[in-house]
Amino acid sequence: MTQTTPAIVAQGAVRRLPRAALLLLCVAYVLPGFFGREPWKGADITAFGYMAELAHGSTQWLAPQLLGLAPDVDALLPYWLGAWAMQLAPAWMTSDFAARIPFGLLLTLALMATWYGTYYLARSLEAQPVAFAFGGEAQPSDYACAIADGGLLAFIACLGLAQLSHETTPALAQLCFAALSFFALAALPYRTVVPVVGGVLGLLGLTLSGAPTVALLLGSGGALIHGLDRSPGRKAVAQQTHWAAGIALVTALVALLAIWLDLWHWRIELPEASWTEWRSLGRLLLWFTWPAWPLALWTLWRWRHQLIRRDLPSRHLALPLWLAGIAIGATLSTGSADRSLLLSLPALAALAAFSLPTLGRSVAALVDWFTLLFFSGWAIVIWVIWIALQTGVPRQPAANVARLAPGFEHSFSLLAFVIAMAATLAWAWLVKWRIGRNRSAIWKSLVLPAGGATLCWLLIMTLLLPVLDFARGYAPLLQRATRILQTSPCVQAHGLSRGQSAAFRFQGHLNVTVVSPEGSCPWLIVNKEALNTLPQFINPADWTLRDNIRHPIDRDEDLLIYQRTSKLAR
Secondary structure, rough: OOOOOOOOOOOHHHHOOOOHHHHHHHHHHHHEEEEOOOOOHHHHHHHHHHHHHOOOOOOOOOOEEOOEEHHHHHHHOOHHHHHHHHHOOOOOOHHHHHHHHHHHHHHHHHHHHHHHHHHHHHHHHHHHHOOOOOOOOOOOHHHHHHHHHHHHHHHHOOOOHHHHHOOOHHHHHHHHHHHHHHHHHOOOOOHHHHHHHHHHHHHHHHOOOOOOHHHHHHHHHHHHHHHOOOOOOOOHHHHHHHHHHHHHHHHHHHHHHHHHOOOOOOOOOOOOOOOOHHHHHHHHHHHOOOOOOHHHHHHHOHHHHHOOOOOOOOOOHHHHHHHHHHHHHHHHHHHHHHHHHHHHHHHHHHHHOOOOOOOOOOHHHHHHHHHHHHHHHHHHHHHHHHHHHHOOOOOHHHHHHHHOOOOOOOOOHHHHHHHHHHHHHHHHHHHHHHHOOOOOOOOHHHHHHHHHHHHHHHHHHHHHHHHHHHHOHHHHHHHHHHHHOOOOOOOEEEEOHHHHHHHHHHOOOEEEEEEEEEEEOOOOEEEEHHHHHHHOOOOOOHEEEEEEEEEOOOOOEEEEEEEOHHHHHO
16 A cells, blocks of 8 residues: 655654754854845845935835936835835944844744744645554644754755845845745645735735746745645635635736836846756756755655645645746746745755655765765864964965955954854754764754854854955945045946945945036046947046056956046146
8 A cells, every 4th residue: 555645753753943942043044144244246235225225315216226227126125125224223323234134034034934834834634644553653733843843944054045145135035025925825724814914925025026927926826726725634615715716816916016016027038058058057956955955856756646646736745846946947047046046945945844754864864974074174164264364374275365355454353253163162062962862853864954054154254254345345446446536526437337336325425426428526437348438428538547446356346537637627
Protein backbone atom coordinates (compact mmCIF):
# COMPACT_ATOMS: atom_id res chain seq x y z
CA MET A 1 0.00 0.00 0.00
CA THR A 2 1.34 3.45 -0.94
CA GLN A 3 1.86 5.68 2.06
CA THR A 4 -0.23 8.86 1.77
CA THR A 5 2.37 10.93 3.66
CA PRO A 6 6.11 10.31 3.90
CA ALA A 7 6.37 12.08 7.28
CA ILE A 8 6.93 9.71 10.18
CA VAL A 9 7.43 11.90 13.22
CA ALA A 10 7.18 11.11 16.92
CA GLN A 11 6.05 13.60 19.50
CA GLY A 12 9.58 13.88 20.87
CA ALA A 13 10.84 15.23 17.54
CA VAL A 14 8.55 18.26 17.43
CA ARG A 15 9.67 20.14 20.49
CA ARG A 16 9.72 23.86 19.86
CA LEU A 17 12.80 25.85 19.14
CA PRO A 18 13.13 28.03 22.28
CA ARG A 19 11.25 31.27 21.58
CA ALA A 20 13.97 33.42 23.16
CA ALA A 21 16.64 31.87 20.92
CA LEU A 22 14.47 32.26 17.80
CA LEU A 23 13.70 35.88 18.66
CA LEU A 24 17.37 36.65 19.29
CA LEU A 25 18.30 35.07 15.96
CA CYS A 26 15.75 37.24 14.13
CA VAL A 27 16.94 40.39 15.90
CA ALA A 28 20.58 39.57 15.08
CA TYR A 29 19.59 39.15 11.43
CA VAL A 30 17.27 42.14 11.03
CA LEU A 31 19.11 44.95 12.83
CA PRO A 32 22.56 44.79 11.16
CA GLY A 33 22.30 46.61 7.87
CA PHE A 34 19.67 49.06 9.04
CA PHE A 35 21.92 50.79 11.59
CA GLY A 36 25.14 52.71 11.21
CA ARG A 37 25.67 52.65 7.46
CA GLU A 38 25.46 55.10 4.59
CA PRO A 39 23.08 54.64 1.66
CA TRP A 40 24.80 52.44 -0.90
CA LYS A 41 25.17 53.01 -4.60
CA GLY A 42 22.51 51.66 -6.90
CA ALA A 43 18.92 51.02 -5.93
CA ASP A 44 19.45 51.91 -2.25
CA ILE A 45 20.53 55.55 -2.69
CA THR A 46 18.18 55.97 -5.67
CA ALA A 47 15.12 54.97 -3.65
CA PHE A 48 16.27 57.25 -0.84
CA GLY A 49 16.45 60.13 -3.33
CA TYR A 50 12.80 59.71 -4.32
CA MET A 51 11.77 59.46 -0.67
CA ALA A 52 13.62 62.66 0.16
CA GLU A 53 12.03 64.49 -2.78
CA LEU A 54 8.57 63.48 -1.54
CA ALA A 55 9.39 64.40 2.06
CA HIS A 56 10.57 67.85 0.99
CA GLY A 57 7.52 68.41 -1.21
CA SER A 58 9.60 68.71 -4.38
CA THR A 59 7.60 66.20 -6.42
CA GLN A 60 4.10 64.77 -6.73
CA TRP A 61 3.05 61.87 -4.52
CA LEU A 62 1.40 59.95 -7.37
CA ALA A 63 4.25 60.61 -9.82
CA PRO A 64 7.55 60.96 -7.93
CA GLN A 65 10.52 62.29 -9.88
CA LEU A 66 14.17 62.98 -9.20
CA LEU A 67 15.61 65.76 -11.39
CA GLY A 68 12.89 65.05 -13.93
CA LEU A 69 13.47 61.28 -13.97
CA ALA A 70 10.78 58.79 -12.98
CA PRO A 71 11.78 55.70 -10.94
CA ASP A 72 12.96 52.57 -12.72
CA VAL A 73 10.36 50.60 -10.76
CA ASP A 74 6.77 51.77 -11.05
CA ALA A 75 6.29 51.79 -7.29
CA LEU A 76 4.61 54.26 -4.97
CA LEU A 77 4.15 52.76 -1.51
CA PRO A 78 7.86 52.14 -0.69
CA TYR A 79 8.68 55.77 -1.44
CA TRP A 80 5.67 56.95 0.56
CA LEU A 81 6.75 54.91 3.59
CA GLY A 82 10.26 56.37 3.55
CA ALA A 83 8.97 59.92 3.02
CA TRP A 84 6.44 59.64 5.86
CA ALA A 85 9.15 58.30 8.16
CA MET A 86 11.38 61.29 7.32
CA GLN A 87 8.57 63.74 7.98
CA LEU A 88 7.69 62.14 11.33
CA ALA A 89 11.29 61.66 12.50
CA PRO A 90 12.64 63.89 15.29
CA ALA A 91 15.19 66.54 14.39
CA TRP A 92 18.15 64.62 15.85
CA MET A 93 17.56 61.60 13.58
CA THR A 94 19.25 61.53 10.18
CA SER A 95 16.91 61.27 7.22
CA ASP A 96 18.49 58.11 5.79
CA PHE A 97 18.15 56.29 9.12
CA ALA A 98 14.54 57.44 9.49
CA ALA A 99 13.78 56.06 6.02
CA ARG A 100 15.13 52.64 7.04
CA ILE A 101 12.79 52.23 10.02
CA PRO A 102 9.66 51.21 8.05
CA PHE A 103 11.77 48.87 5.93
CA GLY A 104 13.12 47.17 9.02
CA LEU A 105 9.51 46.62 10.05
CA LEU A 106 8.73 45.25 6.59
CA LEU A 107 11.51 42.66 6.94
CA THR A 108 10.21 41.72 10.38
CA LEU A 109 6.71 41.31 8.97
CA ALA A 110 8.10 39.11 6.18
CA LEU A 111 9.72 36.83 8.77
CA MET A 112 6.48 36.60 10.73
CA ALA A 113 4.39 35.95 7.62
CA THR A 114 6.74 33.18 6.51
CA TRP A 115 6.48 31.47 9.91
CA TYR A 116 2.71 31.67 10.13
CA GLY A 117 2.20 30.77 6.47
CA THR A 118 4.29 27.63 6.91
CA TYR A 119 2.50 26.87 10.17
CA TYR A 120 -0.97 26.88 8.61
CA LEU A 121 0.19 24.82 5.64
CA ALA A 122 1.54 22.25 8.09
CA ARG A 123 -1.83 22.17 9.88
CA SER A 124 -3.46 20.65 6.81
CA LEU A 125 -4.40 16.98 7.26
CA GLU A 126 -2.45 15.93 4.17
CA ALA A 127 0.73 17.47 5.60
CA GLN A 128 0.41 15.71 8.96
CA PRO A 129 2.66 12.75 9.83
CA VAL A 130 1.61 9.11 9.84
CA ALA A 131 -0.56 8.05 12.76
CA PHE A 132 1.11 5.33 14.83
CA ALA A 133 -0.75 2.14 15.66
CA PHE A 134 -0.35 2.65 19.42
CA GLY A 135 -0.13 6.43 19.53
CA GLY A 136 2.86 8.63 20.14
CA GLU A 137 2.85 10.42 16.79
CA ALA A 138 3.37 14.17 16.74
CA GLN A 139 0.36 16.25 17.70
CA PRO A 140 -0.93 18.52 14.87
CA SER A 141 -0.22 21.87 16.53
CA ASP A 142 3.22 20.83 17.81
CA TYR A 143 4.13 19.37 14.43
CA ALA A 144 3.02 22.55 12.67
CA CYS A 145 5.08 24.71 15.05
CA ALA A 146 8.18 22.60 14.45
CA ILE A 147 7.73 22.76 10.67
CA ALA A 148 7.17 26.54 10.88
CA ASP A 149 10.38 26.91 12.90
CA GLY A 150 12.18 25.03 10.15
CA GLY A 151 10.61 27.23 7.48
CA LEU A 152 11.74 30.41 9.20
CA LEU A 153 15.26 29.03 9.64
CA ALA A 154 15.38 28.08 5.95
CA PHE A 155 14.21 31.58 5.01
CA ILE A 156 16.93 33.26 7.08
CA ALA A 157 19.56 30.84 5.76
CA CYS A 158 18.99 31.79 2.09
CA LEU A 159 22.14 33.53 0.88
CA GLY A 160 20.33 35.93 -1.43
CA LEU A 161 18.17 37.38 1.31
CA ALA A 162 20.85 39.22 3.28
CA GLN A 163 21.70 42.31 1.23
CA LEU A 164 18.44 42.91 -0.65
CA SER A 165 16.34 42.56 2.50
CA HIS A 166 18.31 45.34 4.22
CA GLU A 167 18.02 47.95 1.47
CA THR A 168 15.33 50.63 1.38
CA THR A 169 14.05 49.61 -2.04
CA PRO A 170 10.77 48.43 -3.56
CA ALA A 171 12.23 44.90 -3.67
CA LEU A 172 11.97 44.57 0.12
CA ALA A 173 8.42 45.89 0.08
CA GLN A 174 7.51 43.36 -2.61
CA LEU A 175 9.06 40.57 -0.53
CA CYS A 176 7.07 41.59 2.54
CA PHE A 177 3.74 41.81 0.73
CA ALA A 178 4.34 38.58 -1.18
CA ALA A 179 5.00 36.81 2.14
CA LEU A 180 1.89 38.45 3.61
CA SER A 181 -0.24 37.23 0.68
CA PHE A 182 1.30 33.77 1.06
CA PHE A 183 0.32 33.74 4.74
CA ALA A 184 -3.23 34.90 3.98
CA LEU A 185 -3.84 32.16 1.41
CA ALA A 186 -2.36 29.54 3.71
CA ALA A 187 -4.34 30.59 6.79
CA LEU A 188 -7.73 31.31 5.23
CA PRO A 189 -9.15 27.78 5.81
CA TYR A 190 -8.45 28.14 9.56
CA ARG A 191 -8.93 31.83 10.35
CA THR A 192 -11.02 34.62 8.88
CA VAL A 193 -10.33 38.20 9.95
CA VAL A 194 -6.54 38.27 10.05
CA PRO A 195 -6.04 36.36 6.76
CA VAL A 196 -8.60 38.58 5.00
CA VAL A 197 -6.83 41.73 6.20
CA GLY A 198 -3.45 40.23 5.36
CA GLY A 199 -4.60 39.20 1.89
CA VAL A 200 -6.00 42.62 1.05
CA LEU A 201 -2.88 44.37 2.35
CA GLY A 202 -0.60 41.88 0.62
CA LEU A 203 -2.14 42.15 -2.86
CA LEU A 204 -2.61 45.92 -2.51
CA GLY A 205 0.97 46.34 -1.28
CA LEU A 206 2.37 44.27 -4.14
CA THR A 207 0.48 46.42 -6.63
CA LEU A 208 1.63 49.69 -5.10
CA SER A 209 5.20 48.39 -4.77
CA GLY A 210 5.68 47.88 -8.48
CA ALA A 211 4.54 44.27 -8.90
CA PRO A 212 0.92 44.38 -10.10
CA THR A 213 1.47 41.37 -12.37
CA VAL A 214 2.71 39.29 -9.44
CA ALA A 215 -0.31 40.38 -7.42
CA LEU A 216 -2.66 39.44 -10.27
CA LEU A 217 -1.09 36.02 -10.80
CA LEU A 218 -0.78 35.27 -7.10
CA GLY A 219 -4.38 36.27 -6.37
CA SER A 220 -5.79 34.42 -9.39
CA GLY A 221 -3.86 31.27 -8.60
CA GLY A 222 -4.76 31.50 -4.93
CA ALA A 223 -8.46 31.80 -5.78
CA LEU A 224 -8.23 28.77 -8.07
CA ILE A 225 -6.38 26.67 -5.50
CA HIS A 226 -8.81 27.71 -2.78
CA GLY A 227 -11.88 27.03 -4.90
CA LEU A 228 -10.75 23.59 -6.11
CA ASP A 229 -9.43 22.42 -2.75
CA ARG A 230 -11.28 19.29 -1.69
CA SER A 231 -8.84 18.09 0.94
CA PRO A 232 -10.19 16.25 3.98
CA GLY A 233 -11.28 18.46 6.85
CA ARG A 234 -11.86 21.56 4.73
CA LYS A 235 -14.86 23.81 5.06
CA ALA A 236 -18.06 23.25 3.09
CA VAL A 237 -17.78 23.46 -0.68
CA ALA A 238 -20.10 26.46 -0.81
CA GLN A 239 -18.01 28.34 1.73
CA GLN A 240 -14.81 27.46 -0.13
CA THR A 241 -16.38 28.83 -3.30
CA HIS A 242 -17.35 32.05 -1.55
CA TRP A 243 -13.83 32.58 -0.28
CA ALA A 244 -12.40 31.86 -3.73
CA ALA A 245 -14.78 34.43 -5.21
CA GLY A 246 -13.69 36.93 -2.55
CA ILE A 247 -10.00 36.42 -3.40
CA ALA A 248 -10.78 36.86 -7.10
CA LEU A 249 -12.74 40.06 -6.35
CA VAL A 250 -9.87 41.59 -4.35
CA THR A 251 -7.48 40.63 -7.13
CA ALA A 252 -9.68 42.33 -9.71
CA LEU A 253 -9.96 45.48 -7.59
CA VAL A 254 -6.20 45.83 -7.16
CA ALA A 255 -5.78 45.26 -10.90
CA LEU A 256 -8.20 48.12 -11.56
CA LEU A 257 -6.28 50.27 -9.08
CA ALA A 258 -3.08 49.56 -11.02
CA ILE A 259 -4.81 50.66 -14.21
CA TRP A 260 -6.05 53.87 -12.59
CA LEU A 261 -2.57 54.70 -11.27
CA ASP A 262 -0.94 53.70 -14.58
CA LEU A 263 1.24 51.03 -12.95
CA TRP A 264 0.98 48.54 -15.81
CA HIS A 265 4.04 48.66 -18.04
CA TRP A 266 5.54 46.09 -20.35
CA ARG A 267 8.89 45.06 -18.88
CA ILE A 268 9.34 41.56 -20.28
CA GLU A 269 12.97 40.94 -21.23
CA LEU A 270 13.46 37.36 -22.34
CA PRO A 271 16.99 36.04 -21.78
CA GLU A 272 19.26 35.79 -24.78
CA ALA A 273 19.66 32.39 -26.38
CA SER A 274 23.31 32.15 -25.32
CA TRP A 275 25.16 29.83 -23.04
CA THR A 276 26.63 32.77 -21.08
CA GLU A 277 23.21 34.24 -20.28
CA TRP A 278 21.67 30.95 -19.18
CA ARG A 279 24.76 30.01 -17.19
CA SER A 280 24.52 33.32 -15.33
CA LEU A 281 20.85 32.70 -14.53
CA GLY A 282 21.65 29.16 -13.43
CA ARG A 283 24.34 30.36 -11.04
CA LEU A 284 21.95 32.94 -9.62
CA LEU A 285 19.30 30.30 -8.98
CA LEU A 286 21.85 28.00 -7.34
CA TRP A 287 23.49 30.38 -4.88
CA PHE A 288 20.70 32.89 -4.27
CA THR A 289 18.21 30.32 -2.95
CA TRP A 290 20.74 28.08 -1.19
CA PRO A 291 20.08 26.01 0.95
CA ALA A 292 16.31 26.13 0.36
CA TRP A 293 16.28 24.85 -3.23
CA PRO A 294 17.83 21.37 -2.70
CA LEU A 295 15.55 20.78 0.28
CA ALA A 296 12.55 22.00 -1.72
CA LEU A 297 13.40 19.54 -4.52
CA TRP A 298 13.69 16.78 -1.94
CA THR A 299 10.24 17.72 -0.64
CA LEU A 300 8.72 17.46 -4.11
CA TRP A 301 10.28 14.04 -4.55
CA ARG A 302 9.28 12.59 -1.20
CA TRP A 303 5.76 14.07 -1.33
CA ARG A 304 5.31 13.28 -5.02
CA HIS A 305 2.28 11.05 -4.42
CA GLN A 306 0.40 14.12 -3.19
CA LEU A 307 1.80 16.24 -6.00
CA ILE A 308 0.97 14.03 -8.97
CA ARG A 309 -2.64 13.00 -8.68
CA ARG A 310 -5.87 13.42 -10.61
CA ASP A 311 -7.19 16.43 -8.74
CA LEU A 312 -5.35 19.48 -7.41
CA PRO A 313 -2.06 18.80 -5.57
CA SER A 314 -2.15 19.04 -1.80
CA ARG A 315 -2.55 22.57 -0.51
CA HIS A 316 0.76 22.59 1.37
CA LEU A 317 2.52 21.87 -1.93
CA ALA A 318 0.33 23.78 -4.41
CA LEU A 319 0.44 27.21 -2.72
CA PRO A 320 4.23 27.52 -2.28
CA LEU A 321 4.81 25.98 -5.71
CA TRP A 322 2.58 28.60 -7.32
CA LEU A 323 4.31 31.52 -5.60
CA ALA A 324 7.78 30.11 -6.32
CA GLY A 325 6.83 29.50 -9.94
CA ILE A 326 5.63 33.09 -10.38
CA ALA A 327 8.85 34.48 -8.91
CA ILE A 328 11.11 32.19 -10.96
CA GLY A 329 9.14 33.07 -14.09
CA ALA A 330 9.66 36.76 -13.34
CA THR A 331 13.36 36.07 -12.79
CA LEU A 332 13.68 34.56 -16.25
CA SER A 333 11.67 37.28 -18.00
CA THR A 334 12.69 40.57 -16.38
CA GLY A 335 15.86 42.61 -16.21
CA SER A 336 16.13 42.60 -12.39
CA ALA A 337 16.58 38.86 -11.96
CA ASP A 338 17.86 38.87 -8.37
CA ARG A 339 15.12 41.17 -7.06
CA SER A 340 12.45 39.07 -8.77
CA LEU A 341 13.92 35.86 -7.37
CA LEU A 342 13.74 37.39 -3.89
CA LEU A 343 9.95 36.86 -3.94
CA SER A 344 10.40 33.08 -4.19
CA LEU A 345 12.21 32.73 -0.87
CA PRO A 346 9.17 32.48 1.50
CA ALA A 347 7.64 29.76 -0.70
CA LEU A 348 10.91 27.86 -1.14
CA ALA A 349 11.53 28.06 2.61
CA ALA A 350 8.09 26.55 3.27
CA LEU A 351 8.76 23.74 0.80
CA ALA A 352 12.18 23.18 2.36
CA ALA A 353 10.58 22.83 5.79
CA PHE A 354 8.47 19.87 4.64
CA SER A 355 11.63 17.98 3.73
CA LEU A 356 12.74 17.91 7.37
CA PRO A 357 10.51 15.00 8.52
CA THR A 358 11.85 12.89 5.64
CA LEU A 359 15.60 13.56 5.86
CA GLY A 360 17.78 10.62 6.76
CA ARG A 361 20.61 10.90 9.25
CA SER A 362 23.28 10.81 6.56
CA VAL A 363 21.69 13.67 4.63
CA ALA A 364 21.23 15.74 7.81
CA ALA A 365 24.87 15.10 8.76
CA LEU A 366 26.01 16.19 5.30
CA VAL A 367 24.06 19.44 5.60
CA ASP A 368 25.54 20.08 9.05
CA TRP A 369 29.15 19.46 8.07
CA PHE A 370 28.95 21.45 4.86
CA THR A 371 27.33 24.36 6.69
CA LEU A 372 29.84 24.20 9.52
CA LEU A 373 32.82 24.33 7.17
CA PHE A 374 31.29 26.94 4.83
CA PHE A 375 30.21 29.55 7.36
CA SER A 376 33.07 28.95 9.79
CA GLY A 377 35.48 29.43 6.92
CA TRP A 378 33.90 32.71 5.87
CA ALA A 379 33.78 33.93 9.48
CA ILE A 380 37.52 33.24 9.79
CA VAL A 381 38.17 35.13 6.54
CA ILE A 382 36.24 38.16 7.81
CA TRP A 383 38.13 38.18 11.11
CA VAL A 384 41.48 37.82 9.34
CA ILE A 385 40.71 40.78 7.06
CA TRP A 386 39.68 42.88 10.04
CA ILE A 387 42.80 41.98 12.02
CA ALA A 388 44.94 42.78 8.98
CA LEU A 389 43.28 46.19 8.68
CA GLN A 390 43.94 46.91 12.35
CA THR A 391 47.49 45.58 12.66
CA GLY A 392 48.82 45.11 9.12
CA VAL A 393 49.35 41.40 9.85
CA PRO A 394 48.93 39.28 7.81
CA ARG A 395 50.21 41.54 5.09
CA GLN A 396 48.39 40.15 2.07
CA PRO A 397 44.79 40.89 3.17
CA ALA A 398 45.78 44.42 4.18
CA ALA A 399 47.56 44.90 0.85
CA ASN A 400 44.50 43.62 -1.03
CA VAL A 401 42.22 46.11 0.73
CA ALA A 402 44.69 48.94 0.06
CA ARG A 403 44.76 47.98 -3.62
CA LEU A 404 41.01 47.58 -4.02
CA ALA A 405 40.05 50.57 -1.85
CA PRO A 406 42.80 53.19 -2.28
CA GLY A 407 42.50 56.01 0.20
CA PHE A 408 40.53 54.05 2.77
CA GLU A 409 41.60 54.62 6.39
CA HIS A 410 40.36 52.07 8.89
CA SER A 411 39.47 52.86 12.50
CA PHE A 412 38.70 50.77 15.56
CA SER A 413 35.14 50.57 16.91
CA LEU A 414 34.78 49.01 20.34
CA LEU A 415 31.04 48.50 19.93
CA ALA A 416 31.45 46.71 16.60
CA PHE A 417 34.20 44.53 18.05
CA VAL A 418 32.11 43.52 21.08
CA ILE A 419 29.06 42.66 18.95
CA ALA A 420 31.15 40.66 16.49
CA MET A 421 32.91 38.79 19.30
CA ALA A 422 29.60 37.96 21.00
CA ALA A 423 28.19 36.65 17.71
CA THR A 424 31.28 34.51 17.13
CA LEU A 425 31.07 33.01 20.62
CA ALA A 426 27.37 32.33 20.11
CA TRP A 427 28.23 30.50 16.87
CA ALA A 428 30.81 28.38 18.70
CA TRP A 429 28.21 27.49 21.33
CA LEU A 430 25.67 26.64 18.62
CA VAL A 431 28.13 24.32 16.88
CA LYS A 432 28.90 22.63 20.19
CA TRP A 433 25.19 22.17 20.88
CA ARG A 434 24.54 20.77 17.41
CA ILE A 435 27.28 18.15 17.50
CA GLY A 436 26.44 17.19 21.07
CA ARG A 437 24.06 14.47 22.19
CA ASN A 438 20.78 16.34 22.20
CA ARG A 439 17.22 15.23 21.80
CA SER A 440 16.25 15.11 18.16
CA ALA A 441 14.12 17.87 16.68
CA ILE A 442 13.12 18.01 13.03
CA TRP A 443 14.30 21.62 12.69
CA LYS A 444 17.83 20.85 13.90
CA SER A 445 19.26 20.45 10.38
CA LEU A 446 18.53 24.11 9.61
CA VAL A 447 19.89 25.61 12.81
CA LEU A 448 23.47 25.81 11.56
CA PRO A 449 22.56 27.23 8.10
CA ALA A 450 20.43 29.98 9.64
CA GLY A 451 22.93 30.67 12.42
CA GLY A 452 25.86 30.73 9.99
CA ALA A 453 24.13 33.11 7.58
CA THR A 454 23.26 35.41 10.47
CA LEU A 455 26.81 35.26 11.84
CA CYS A 456 28.46 36.18 8.53
CA TRP A 457 25.99 38.97 7.82
CA LEU A 458 26.49 40.40 11.31
CA LEU A 459 30.30 40.20 11.04
CA ILE A 460 30.23 41.97 7.69
CA MET A 461 27.93 44.69 9.03
CA THR A 462 30.18 45.32 12.05
CA LEU A 463 33.82 44.52 11.29
CA LEU A 464 33.82 45.34 7.58
CA LEU A 465 31.15 48.04 7.51
CA PRO A 466 33.61 50.99 7.23
CA VAL A 467 35.30 49.59 4.14
CA LEU A 468 31.93 48.64 2.66
CA ASP A 469 30.62 52.17 3.17
CA PHE A 470 33.77 53.49 1.49
CA ALA A 471 33.46 51.09 -1.44
CA ARG A 472 29.70 51.10 -1.94
CA GLY A 473 28.87 54.64 -0.88
CA TYR A 474 29.30 58.01 -2.51
CA ALA A 475 31.20 59.64 0.38
CA PRO A 476 34.66 59.53 -1.32
CA LEU A 477 33.23 61.05 -4.50
CA LEU A 478 31.31 63.72 -2.60
CA GLN A 479 34.36 64.70 -0.57
CA ARG A 480 36.38 65.33 -3.73
CA ALA A 481 33.53 67.27 -5.32
CA THR A 482 32.78 69.50 -2.32
CA ARG A 483 36.44 70.50 -2.02
CA ILE A 484 36.07 72.06 -5.47
CA LEU A 485 32.51 73.33 -5.27
CA GLN A 486 32.88 74.55 -1.66
CA THR A 487 29.70 76.45 -0.75
CA SER A 488 28.23 76.90 -4.20
CA PRO A 489 24.58 78.07 -4.12
CA CYS A 490 23.58 75.75 -6.95
CA VAL A 491 25.03 73.21 -9.36
CA GLN A 492 23.74 72.12 -12.74
CA ALA A 493 23.99 68.46 -13.70
CA HIS A 494 24.03 66.58 -16.97
CA GLY A 495 23.96 62.85 -17.50
CA LEU A 496 24.07 61.93 -13.81
CA SER A 497 22.45 58.67 -12.78
CA ARG A 498 19.55 58.70 -10.35
CA GLY A 499 21.86 57.53 -7.58
CA GLN A 500 24.45 60.21 -8.29
CA SER A 501 21.77 62.90 -8.35
CA ALA A 502 20.37 61.71 -5.02
CA ALA A 503 23.85 61.62 -3.46
CA PHE A 504 24.76 65.17 -4.51
CA ARG A 505 21.36 66.56 -3.49
CA PHE A 506 20.84 64.90 -0.14
CA GLN A 507 24.22 63.66 1.02
CA GLY A 508 26.28 66.50 -0.44
CA HIS A 509 23.57 69.07 0.43
CA LEU A 510 23.92 70.72 -2.98
CA ASN A 511 21.14 72.46 -4.86
CA VAL A 512 21.41 70.31 -7.99
CA THR A 513 19.28 71.23 -11.01
CA VAL A 514 19.02 69.88 -14.54
CA VAL A 515 21.27 71.67 -17.04
CA SER A 516 19.51 74.10 -19.37
CA PRO A 517 20.53 77.00 -21.65
CA GLU A 518 18.79 79.43 -19.28
CA GLY A 519 20.55 78.09 -16.19
CA SER A 520 22.60 80.54 -14.14
CA CYS A 521 24.45 78.20 -11.78
CA PRO A 522 28.20 78.80 -11.63
CA TRP A 523 29.09 75.10 -11.57
CA LEU A 524 28.28 72.13 -13.80
CA ILE A 525 28.74 68.41 -13.09
CA VAL A 526 28.79 66.13 -16.12
CA ASN A 527 28.91 62.37 -16.37
CA LYS A 528 31.78 61.63 -18.70
CA GLU A 529 29.67 59.14 -20.66
CA ALA A 530 27.21 61.95 -21.52
CA LEU A 531 29.85 64.43 -22.63
CA ASN A 532 28.94 64.12 -26.33
CA THR A 533 25.41 65.44 -25.75
CA LEU A 534 26.47 68.38 -23.55
CA PRO A 535 26.72 70.98 -26.42
CA GLN A 536 22.98 70.56 -26.97
CA PHE A 537 22.33 72.32 -23.65
CA ILE A 538 25.20 74.77 -23.12
CA ASN A 539 27.76 76.82 -24.99
CA PRO A 540 31.09 75.07 -24.24
CA ALA A 541 32.91 78.41 -24.64
CA ASP A 542 31.23 79.67 -21.46
CA TRP A 543 32.66 76.89 -19.29
CA THR A 544 36.11 75.79 -18.15
CA LEU A 545 36.97 72.30 -16.96
CA ARG A 546 38.14 72.49 -13.35
CA ASP A 547 38.63 68.86 -12.44
CA ASN A 548 37.93 65.24 -13.32
CA ILE A 549 36.84 63.31 -10.24
CA ARG A 550 36.41 59.57 -10.03
CA HIS A 551 35.27 57.19 -7.36
CA PRO A 552 38.41 55.49 -6.00
CA ILE A 553 36.90 52.04 -6.55
CA ASP A 554 34.26 52.29 -9.28
CA ARG A 555 35.64 53.38 -12.64
CA ASP A 556 32.11 53.99 -13.94
CA GLU A 557 31.74 56.87 -11.48
CA ASP A 558 33.73 59.31 -13.65
CA LEU A 559 32.54 62.93 -13.41
CA LEU A 560 33.72 66.22 -14.90
CA ILE A 561 33.33 69.51 -13.00
CA TYR A 562 33.05 72.74 -15.02
CA GLN A 563 33.00 76.33 -13.82
CA ARG A 564 31.25 79.10 -15.69
CA THR A 565 33.81 81.52 -17.09
CA SER A 566 31.59 84.01 -18.93
CA LYS A 567 30.37 85.61 -15.68
CA LEU A 568 33.84 85.50 -14.13
CA ALA A 569 35.20 87.49 -17.08
CA ARG A 570 32.68 90.20 -16.46
